[in-house]
Amino acid sequence: MREISRRQWLAGISAATIAGPLAGFGQSPAQDPSKAQPLPLKDYEPRSMLHVAETRVERSRFPVIDFHTHLSFVNRSARPEKAGFRAKREDVLAVMDRKNIRMMVNLTGGYGAALEETIAYWQKPAPDRFAVFTEPWFNRLREPQYPQFQADQITRARQLGARGIKVLKTLGLFLREEISSGPLVKVDDRRFDPMWEAAGGAGLPVAIHTSDPEAFFLPTDKFNERYEELSAHPDWSFHGRDYPSNRELHEARLRVVARHPRTHFVLLHVGNAEDLGWVSEWLDKYPNTSVEIGARIGELGRQPRLARRFFDRYQDRILFGTDAVPEGVETPQQIFGEKLYEIYYRFLETEDEYFDYAPAPIPPQGRWRIYGLGLPETILRKVYFDNAARLLKL
Numbered sequence: 001m002r003e004i005s006r007r008q009w010l011a012g013i014s015a016a017t018i019a020g021p022l023a024g025f026g027q028s029p030a031q032d033p034s035k036a037q038p039l040p041l042k043d044y045e046p047r048s049m050l051h052v053a054e055t056r057v058e059r060s061r062f063p064v065i066d067f068h069t070h071l072s073f074v075n076r077s078a079r080p081e082k083a084g085f086r087a088k089r090e091d092v093l094a095v096m097d098r099k100n101i102r103m104m105v106n107l108t109g110g111y112g113a114a115l116e117e118t119i120a121y122w123q124k125p126a127p128d129r130f131a132v133f134t135e136p137w138f139n140r141l142r143e144p145q146y147p148q149f150q151a152d153q154i155t156r157a158r159q160l161g162a163r164g165i166k167v168l169k170t171l172g173l174f175l176r177e178e179i180s181s182g183p184l185v186k187v188d189d190r191r192f193d194p195m196w197e198a199a200g201g202a203g204l205p206v207a208i209h210t211s212d213p214e215a216f217f218l219p220t221d222k223f224n225e226r227y228e229e230l231s232a233h234p235d236w237s238f239h240g241r242d243y244p245s246n247r248e249l250h251e252a253r254l255r256v257v258a259r260h261p262r263t264h265f266v267l268l269h270v271g272n273a274e275d276l277g278w279v280s281e282w283l284d285k286y287p288n289t290s291v292e293i294g295a296r297i298g299e300l301g302r303q304p305r306l307a308r309r310f311f312d313r314y315q316d317r318i319l320f321g322t323d324a325v326p327e328g329v330e331t332p333q334q335i336f337g338e339k340l341y342e343i344y345y346r347f348l349e350t351e352d353e354y355f356d357y358a359p360a361p362i363p364p365q366g367r368w369r370i371y372g373l374g375l376p377e378t379i380l381r382k383v384y385f386d387n388a389a390r391l392l393k394l
Helices: 002-024 089-099 112-123 146-160 190-202 227-232 246-259 276-285 304-313 338-349 377-392
Strands: 064-069 072-075 082-085 101-106 130-132 165-167 206-208 265-267 289-292
Touching: 064 377, 072 112, 082 112, 089 101, 089 338, 101 112, 101 377, 112 130, 112 146, 146 190, 190 246, 246 265, 246 276, 276 289, 276 304, 304 377, 338 377
Parallel strands: 064 101, 101 130, 165 206, 206 265, 265 289
Antiparallel strands: 072 082
């Protein structure tokens, strides 16, 4: 009886084990795929399960020159055109002091009366903390003497105290023969040759932004890695219509660089952060070029081994920048603030893995994360400060 009971007991356990879990498998509503609710991509916020180092770098290891910021803009609806300021000087200085930022370069200083206002507000009261660049007076392009007028404006800007020239992607993608209509004006249009030459003669670096991420020139479809970004901002797409290709825009800029060897060009956004091999060819061929990293650590950080070699090789020609703007919510990878700088410092100084490139719950440019470069102190000093200081003649 004892042996029979034992066998019956074991059989009962086996039956319960098989019948219990397997009998209900696939029947629970929580596990039934047919009853799962669809999740919009915009609401998807996956949390990484990796257990990796998380280093907070509150202050840069060495003083910083942020070569790429936008503290002001030109109010083109005013007559005469006026300067608009995106923040108060004292508020910006407070963040700079906490984050070890020695100087910020305000690239969008404007022209004419707006430039004078911008220099008076930002640069004159604190010339060791702020530098202001001028911009081309594009809306006067149709005037018969525009080439010489624009060259003269560069000379005047230098006399006012401007420290360089900023050329927006307006040239090549927005400026047209009738200013806002007609054919697009090409980046290498000869009418700007006197301006490039005037910059070289005045010893002013030219910070130039040409083109945009390559995905902006492709269809906004299921294959586009920036689908969410372009869906949210369809006006950022340069696919189709009469826009030149990404490559054509860069090649036009290179022709300008080649024609004006005594003018120094700072290629903003690493020039083309998605193709460091091609950018290396530019730097090797044109000694009058440098690059700046603003708003592109999202690209550099997802190719960390190649990016690290790039920093090693061109350590004397890479400038620190963030493309910081002290307002807005649509581009969190550029909003001026302490969190923004901490991410940049973490990227450059640590070897942390798989972290966000922007202080936002959803990656704003593409759904990926980045890896730190862990640069040595010799390179950090140059990227953070020395390379920009040399160009600005500090």
